[in-house]
Amino acid sequence: MTTYEPVIGLEIHAELQTKSKMFCGCSAAYSEAPAANTLICPVCTALPGAMPVVNQKAVEQAILVGLALNCTINPMNQFARKNYFYPDLPKGYQISQYDLPVASNGWLNILAGTDPQRIRVRRAHLEEDTAKLFHHDRHTLVDYNRAGVPLLEIVSEPDMHTVEAALDYATRIRAILRYLGVNSGDMEKGVLRFEANVSVRPTGSSELLTRTEIKNLNSFRALTRATAFEIQRQTQIYQSGAEVVQETLGWNDLKEMTISQRSKEEAHDYRYFPEPDLPPLEINRAWVEQIKSELPELPEMREQRLIMQFGLTVNEARLLTSDKALADYYEKTVSLSKSPVKTISNWITGEFLRYVNDMGLDLEHLPFPPEHLAQLVDLVTAKAINDNTAKEVLAGMFKTGQSPETIVKANNLGQISDQDALELVVAQVLNDNPKEVASYLAGKQTVFQWMMGQVARLTRGKADPQVARKLLLQALEKARISK
Amino acid sequence: MTPSESNKPAFSIDADMVKHVAFLVRLGIQDEEAQAFSHQFSAIIDYFHLLNEVDTGDVPPACETSNTRSVMRPDVIKPSMPREDFLKNVPHREGDYVQVPLVFGEE
Amino acid sequence: MQPHTLSIREAHELLTTKQISSVELTTAVLDHIHKTDPLINAFVTIADELALEQARLADQRLRQSEDITPLTGIPFAVKDCISTRGLRTTCSSKILENYIPPYNATVIDRLSTAGAVLIGKQNMDEFGMGSSCENSAFFDTHNPWDLERVPGGSSGGSAAAVAANMGLFALGEDTGGSIRMPAGFCNVTGLKTTYGRVSRYGLIALVSSFDSIGPMARSAYDCAAVLQSIAGQDLKDATSLPDPIPDYLKMLDKPVKGLRLGIPKEYFQAGMEAGVESSIREAIQKFEELGMEIREVSLPHTTYGLPVYYLVLFAEASANLARFDGTRFGLSVAEGAENVIDQYLQTRREGFGPEVKRRIMLGAYVLSAGYYDAYYLKAQKVRTLLRQDFEAAFEQCDALVAPTCPTTAFKLGEKTDDPLTMYLSDIYVVATNPAGVPSLCVPCGFSNNMPVGMQLIGKHLSEDVLLQIGHAYQSATDWHLKRPAVSK
Numbered sequence A: 001m002t003t004y005e006p007v008i009g010l011e012i013h014a015e016l017q018t019k020s021k022m023f024c025g026c027s028a029a030y031s032e033a034p035a036a037n038t039l040i041c042p043v044c045t046a047l048p049g050a051m052p053v054v055n056q057k058a059v060e061q062a063i064l065v066g067l068a069l070n071c072t073i074n075p076m077n078q079f080a081r082k083n084y085f086y087p088d089l090p091k092g093y094q095i096s097q098y099d100l101p102v103a104s105n106g107w108l109n110i111l112a113g114t115d116p117q118r119i120r121v122r123r124a125h126l127e128e129d130t131a132k133l134f135h136h137d138r139h140t141l142v143d144y145n146r147a148g149v150p151l152l153e154i155v156s157e158p159d160m161h162t163v164e165a166a167l168d169y170a171t172r173i174r175a176i177l178r179y180l181g182v183n184s185g186d187m188e189k190g191v192l193r194f195e196a197n198v199s200v201r202p203t204g205s206s207e208l209l210t211r212t213e214i215k216n217l218n219s220f221r222a223l224t225r226a227t228a229f230e231i232q233r234q235t236q237i238y239q240s241g242a243e244v245v246q247e248t249l250g251w252n253d254l255k256e257m258t259i260s261q262r263s264k265e266e267a268h269d270y271r272y273f274p275e276p277d278l279p280p281l282e283i284n285r286a287w288v289e290q291i292k293s294e295l296p297e298l299p300e301m302r303e304q305r306l307i308m309q310f311g312l313t314v315n316e317a318r319l320l321t322s323d324k325a326l327a328d329y330y331e332k333t334v335s336l337s338k339s340p341v342k343t344i345s346n347w348i349t350g351e352f353l354r355y356v357n358d359m360g361l362d363l364e365h366l367p368f369p370p371e372h373l374a375q376l377v378d379l380v381t382a383k384a385i386n387d388n389t390a391k392e393v394l395a396g397m398f399k400t401g402q403s404p405e406t407i408v409k410a411n412n413l414g415q416i417s418d419q420d421a422l423e424l425v426v427a428q429v430l431n432d433n434p435k436e437v438a439s440y441l442a443g444k445q446t447v448f449q450w451m452m453g454q455v456a457r458l459t460r461g462k463a464d465p466q467v468a469r470k471l472l473l474q475a476l477e478k479a480r481i482s483k
Numbered sequence B: 001m002t003p004s005e006s007n008k009p010a011f012s013i014d015a016d017m018v019k020h021v022a023f024l025v026r027l028g029i030q031d032e033e034a035q036a037f038s039h040q041f042s043a044i045i046d047y048f049h050l051l052n053e054v055d056t057g058d059v060p061p062a063c064e065t066s067n068t069r070s071v072m073r074p075d076v077i078k079p080s081m082p083r084e085d086f087l088k089n090v091p092h093r094e095g096d097y098v099q100v101p102l103v104f105g106e107e
Numbered sequence C: 001m002q003p004h005t006l007s008i009r010e011a012h013e014l015l016t017t018k019q020i021s022s023v024e025l026t027t028a029v030l031d032h033i034h035k036t037d038p039l040i041n042a043f044v045t046i047a048d049e050l051a052l053e054q055a056r057l058a059d060q061r062l063r064q065s066e067d068i069t070p071l072t073g074i075p076f077a078v079k080d081c082i083s084t085r086g087l088r089t090t091c092s093s094k095i096l097e098n099y100i101p102p103y104n105a106t107v108i109d110r111l112s113t114a115g116a117v118l119i120g121k122q123n124m125d126e127f128g129m130g131s132s133c134e135n136s137a138f139f140d141t142h143n144p145w146d147l148e149r150v151p152g153g154s155s156g157g158s159a160a161a162v163a164a165n166m167g168l169f170a171l172g173e174d175t176g177g178s179i180r181m182p183a184g185f186c187n188v189t190g191l192k193t194t195y196g197r198v199s200r201y202g203l204i205a206l207v208s209s210f211d212s213i214g215p216m217a218r219s220a221y222d223c224a225a226v227l228q229s230i231a232g233q234d235l236k237d238a239t240s241l242p243d244p245i246p247d248y249l250k251m252l253d254k255p256v257k258g259l260r261l262g263i264p265k266e267y268f269q270a271g272m273e274a275g276v277e278s279s280i281r282e283a284i285q286k287f288e289e290l291g292m293e294i295r296e297v298s299l300p301h302t303t304y305g306l307p308v309y310y311l312v313l314f315a316e317a318s319a320n321l322a323r324f325d326g327t328r329f330g331l332s333v334a335e336g337a338e339n340v341i342d343q344y345l346q347t348r349r350e351g352f353g354p355e356v357k358r359r360i361m362l363g364a365y366v367l368s369a370g371y372y373d374a375y376y377l378k379a380q381k382v383r384t385l386l387r388q389d390f391e392a393a394f395e396q397c398d399a400l401v402a403p404t405c406p407t408t409a410f411k412l413g414e415k416t417d418d419p420l421t422m423y424l425s426d427i428y429v430v431a432t433n434p435a436g437v438p439s440l441c442v443p444c445g446f447s448n449n450m451p452v453g454m455q456l457i458g459k460h461l462s463e464d465v466l467l468q469i470g471h472a473y474q475s476a477t478d479w480h481l482k483r484p485a486v487s488k
Helices: A056-068 A163-180 A220-239 A285-293 A299-310 A314-321 A324-336 A341-358 A370-381 A387-400 A404-410 A419-432 A434-441 A447-458 A465-482 B003-007 B015-024 B031-053 B083-087 C008-016 C022-040 C048-063 C106-114 C156-163 C180-186 C220-230 C274-289 C302-323 C340-351 C354-367 C373-396 C419-424 C463-476
Strands: A004-015 A079-083 A093-097 A103-112 A115-128 A132-135 A139-143 A150-156 A192-202 A212-217 A248-252 A257-260 B097-101 C043-046 C075-079 C117-122 C169-174 C189-192 C212-217 C260-264 C293-297 C399-403 C439-447 C450-458
Touching: A004 A163, A004 A220, A056 A103, A056 A115, A056 A150, A056 A163, A056 A285, A079 C302, A093 A115, A103 A163, A115 A163, A163 A192, A163 A220, A163 A299, A163 A324, A192 A220, A212 A220, A220 A248, A220 A257, A299 A314, A299 A324, A314 A324, A314 A341, A324 A341, A324 A370, A341 A370, A341 A387, A370 A387, A370 A404, A387 A404, A419 A434, A419 A447, A419 A465, A434 A447, A434 A465, A447 A465, B015 B031, B015 C354, B031 C302, B031 C354, B031 C373, B031 C419, B097 C340, C008 C022, C008 C220, C022 C043, C022 C048, C022 C075, C022 C117, C022 C156, C043 C156, C048 C117, C075 C106, C075 C156, C106 C117, C106 C220, C117 C156, C156 C169, C156 C180, C156 C212, C169 C180, C169 C189, C169 C220, C180 C189, C180 C439, C180 C450, C189 C220, C189 C463, C212 C220, C220 C439, C220 C463, C260 C274, C260 C373, C274 C293, C274 C399, C274 C439, C274 C450, C274 C463, C293 C373, C302 C354, C302 C373, C302 C419, C354 C373, C399 C463, C439 C463, C450 C463
Parallel strands: A212 A248, C075 C117, C075 C169, C260 C293, C260 C399
Antiparallel strands: A004 A150, A004 A192, A079 A093, A103 A115, A115 A150, A132 A139, A139 B097, A192 A212, A248 A257, C043 C117, C169 C212, C189 C212, C189 C439, C399 C450, C439 C450
């Protein structure tokens, strides 16, 4: 039977982080609106006679993204009307960009599994978000607070051939947007939405067969599940000898399947034409250069630097740079700590991230600063606490936000490496367990570990294991001699 | 050209096309209306074919009438309008929301 | 003295010398409207209380002699497509019959700042689509010179009102002759401004790239006074022009001697009513007497102005009118609607008149996939040629003169059955809008007892020159002072 390979292109809709909306002065912070229909004006509710004016910051952010994605910034931009009727679209057209977008012809390096791959970015254009609809049994309610919030649509070429590649592309775009400070990446708030164009073709062929468009993908999980589902669905259709129909699909998260959304007779004819209310937008070189100079270090560059600078492995560097806040946190911790970089990396990529993920924390709003993490790692390095205790302390830091020193003190967790104190403990262990001492001296080496355990028990785990080990060996030697 | 030919437009938009464009602009129309519009549309569009006389080979399309360029506003929040000012014109409302009949499909 | 017959200039003199108050003037105008408008039907809404309230405020300003402009205390009305806060704004459409804007158009704010007194809203062809005012969803407006005839369109209510002395001036809106054509039919002076000279914010759009707001008044002088208050960049309209505003009133008295006046030969073709042509020829003679240089010029793409105009109009209007969907304002026919599409179909079916329906459907057609290049794009390319025609002509002359319409006002009902014939009545006025240039309609005679209008067309932002020429002509003639019997 013929095998098929997928061909995937992604459209990513990212809300830009401006203060005001794309075409009017209403606040764009709709998720913090006090109530429905409070962040509105004649422009974003499309009252008769109202006119749009472009938000300069949105254009700058779009240019920034275009540069980060290695695009050409088009010196002449034009807005266009995309005409369709839907209750979330007050004007009956969306102001978007059509043949003259802000940015075009860029690329982004990804990893398709373990293979590096360059994905072409076709274009990035500005448009406006729609109102929010709330569907009820008998009717639908509309809140216009979100209407007119600036959106950047980033369109890839159909260059991805596995679900993993699509996921990596999307993940990296999200990271870049966060690095640039133009999008929070907060998927749950819907600030980033995906649409996937999916087709399949006989493996090895280079033709492009009929594609479907899956809308409504609001999480990475939905993106991967939906594309995987659609690839399988199309493959089965071809294998059964039928044809795939070009259509728009929605992803139903609960049923875990794609569902047809538009019948053929409603096939969209958006009748784009230049927006006459907005004069053409010139983006001159000087402006682009100025924005370029503000371009921060991006994930790919940072990954390389961390490998060079700190000797990280590729995987560590990728993980640490996947998110700007994490990378910032990491580098800040390294700069504040006296411990070896390797130790810090291990703590952050291990225990620290485990908590962050388990607790679903936002890296930008962690309960404690890098100073505290640096202190914790330094306490371990200085042997003031052992690894197990440190894990306990870290848990406390996540829970209470207190500094590691405070937690250690308050719970009396400091490591006992004091010779005199530990000698007493060791003496007690020998004293209390004459049988075990005898059996050790008779040659049963395994008893030694048991006796170490007793030291730990008596010190409630705070004994410095290396010191305790040394003292226990010394004490046992003494016992052998005195026997 | 014979008289009968000159009466009939050389170009025609049929009633189905009229119904199609009516739906695109969400206008409810009935069959007999579509028929009447079809005759008018054919005559009007046919008249516009006059433009085919003009050689526009290298001519760039005009799109804007004013010579302004790159007009933008700073990213500054302006006060929104009082909600009641908006809602008082709304034909069907429920509380603070605008109500519309059922919407099929996704958000 | 009959206060309602005053010009802005005369009324200003009387107001500032305290010979009349704005309340007296406004009351006289309102009384005249209540007496006369039942014959004319120029007004959709008459705002007596609001008007008197503003007149009292204007009187305060006049008493304190503070902050007085040539428009302080002057009663005026506007075409009903200009948004007025708290005052119904209908576009003469059923779909907006009960819509009360929560905000003012920028021009209304500016006139209010100047102290002018808004007295009402004037009838028009629905959404500006028409040339006779017969496409109003509410009623026909009658030409005050002959009640059997149309006032022209689409600013027909405004032209008829100014001609019949119902308001000292009006704000009209010109998309493709909508100020000049009715001004010519009613013997009113009307100015289509340069695209972008006057803010469109709050103007309910017909064709966003053509629409221009402008004054309609008794004289070029009065138009200059109004333009002074409404011109200038508006940060809410990205297409409004930042260029400085000349002192229009000061420019009026500059001599016209030596100015070059072009006669576009394509505007003097067969089919023009004889009385119209002779009136225009006489006016040209007058310009020559005033010392202007007359020369023939050519605007070779004139024939294509009409199709370009209508193609772009259909396209833009189909999008501009999409927001009228029964959701946020205006008529909403949701009874029995199973889903929102039914609401759209029903609302727009009942809310729009036949001409509007025709044009938005044609707009969808010419923008549709597969037709875009042949119609919309082609029209935009020819539009470039139309602009170039004007640019070339203005290298040879300072202004052009042409008739506003091949005929005088036609009879009500005469052209309503055939949309294409109706479109053809716009043939002389449409080309200016795709080019964005200004044009002033000046009354220049009568043909069969109906007024004839000529238009002066200038290059971008040359309103001052057009008003100067118009003023010189009106200083030498008195056609513009003639008023119909009902205006008394």
